[in-house]
Amino acid sequence: MTKTAWVFPGQGSQSLGMGMDLLDLPSAKEKFARSENILGWSVIEICQTNEEKLSRTLYTQPCLYVVESILADILQEKYSPDLVAGHSLGEYVALYVAGVFDWSDGLRLVKHRAALMDNAAGGMMVALINFDREKLEKAIDENPDAVLANDNSPTQVVISGTPEAVHAVISQVNAKRALPLKVSGAFHSPLMAEVAAEFQHMLDSVEFQQAKMPVLSNVEPVPSTDADILKQRLRQQMTGGVRWREIALALPDHEIERVVEIGPGNVLTGLIKRTSSGLILENVRSVAELPAN
Template sequence: MKTCFVFPGQGSQYQGMGKDLYEASKEVRDLFQLASDRCHIDTKALLFEGTDEELKATDKAQLAITLHNIAAAVYLRSVGIEADIVAGHSLGEFAALTYAGVLDYEAVFPLVQNRGLLMAKASENIDKSNGAPGMAAVIGLDPDVLASELLTANIEGLYVANFNSPKQLVLSGTAEGITKGQSFCKDLGARRYLPLKVSGPFHSPLMSEAASDFEAYIKDINFKDPNLSLYSNVTGAKIEKGSEAKDLAVKQIVSSVQWVKEEQAILNEGINRIVEVGPGSVLSGLWKAFNSDIKCHLAGTVESVMNIQE
């Protein structure tokens, strides 16, 4: 059976995440301890007892979600479920890079913690005189058509952030850009325009400060060549070399997430099973909107992993 693991990103976190995996597996407990030591934070307290506000803070959210993603993958491997192909949505790409051997455990946890800090700093430095920047999901329009219309309209401060599914596009922008985008999308016939609860305009040129600082931070970190099929948010294509993965990790901060292209490429590899590895079920929903013939299994808890085995 050819299996693909997909790892979720920010927005999927919740209090208590990973607790049952921690209790069930010494390997997971060791992973938590490593993350705590490397990041100088009590990861047990963060994931199991962190408040909603703490888990929404970008630096803490990025560490918590990545730890849960990798812990779930470790647990899956312990029961004999492994991936042939991996991809991650936004932040989730760093768990995919780790599973594919590009990054090691010692590097990835402080890396995502610092990535979150740099993104939070860049968001704080954006002009907020007209309101806070953010993101919004557009539902009910063809994403490619909408992206083309937005390119023609050239609305200042508004960018395409995520090609999430054949039915959903996510925009990033300044407060003014997001407001103008709502009117623009409604006029085109969008069914829904949903502002997202995020702390910045991610995957847009507005995050260029974070990308520059992140490039400097990872300069001396070794990105090895992947040891299995690994796909990129930036290109939607397979990543062949560690040097390419390093370059794309920087570009990802300011580039659109090409998730639909990744899903198609994964499907083209002839998979029989796809598994969402980590908290929540966002990617399962996006996969269903893309392809309903192959079920996307959940694997964020011990119970959900047991359901895959049955």
């Protein structure tokens, strides 16, 4: 039988209208209603009509968690994955699917994380496309206030840090494209240490269970089902880098042949395609893309 990994995208993959084809399903209606009680606002309303709010961290992250988890629940009625992973916010959906915490606890964590990150300031993030990796590593070594926040693929990374340090790295690397990200702070960098410390209190209040299947974490792309290890890795995620390129490279090493990206867009399957060859790549972005049986 084909070994399958499910992967879940993070912030940046959201799109207006996402999840709205789920509204006719009773199980989805129940989750949307429960999310409104936890969040104090309507995921449906924002995903349907409010593009400006949907692009703001405070709303983006909970909306993605709700929509991706509902799609995963429906898919899990048909079969379960052999391994899961998620990109940044997507790791919370992966942990939920693996049974590490219940759905409501996961949404409360995401709500708190989103609020803290939305209030972060004093840094920036820039995506670099087509660059010399050796020059990049040297530039980051020479600019300690900039870090490799997202190592997405051999040709795409995100730099995070103080504006001065990030601009210094860009000037030394000569990337084909440098795209500033519309985020409030320097996510996945040491500049988030204060925010991460505040978030830890919330994280410590949630009980983690042993995972039902291995999880590849952002900060340590080695599969684990251990509750304590997975919680410790999540603690490190806010200040640590997303090692997605290494996650993609690890998939064939663990006999994964098929990867299903669950959620809006196709960012992760695109990154995996550029990193690991020979994998079957599929997307489940909507009800229409769910398997019939």
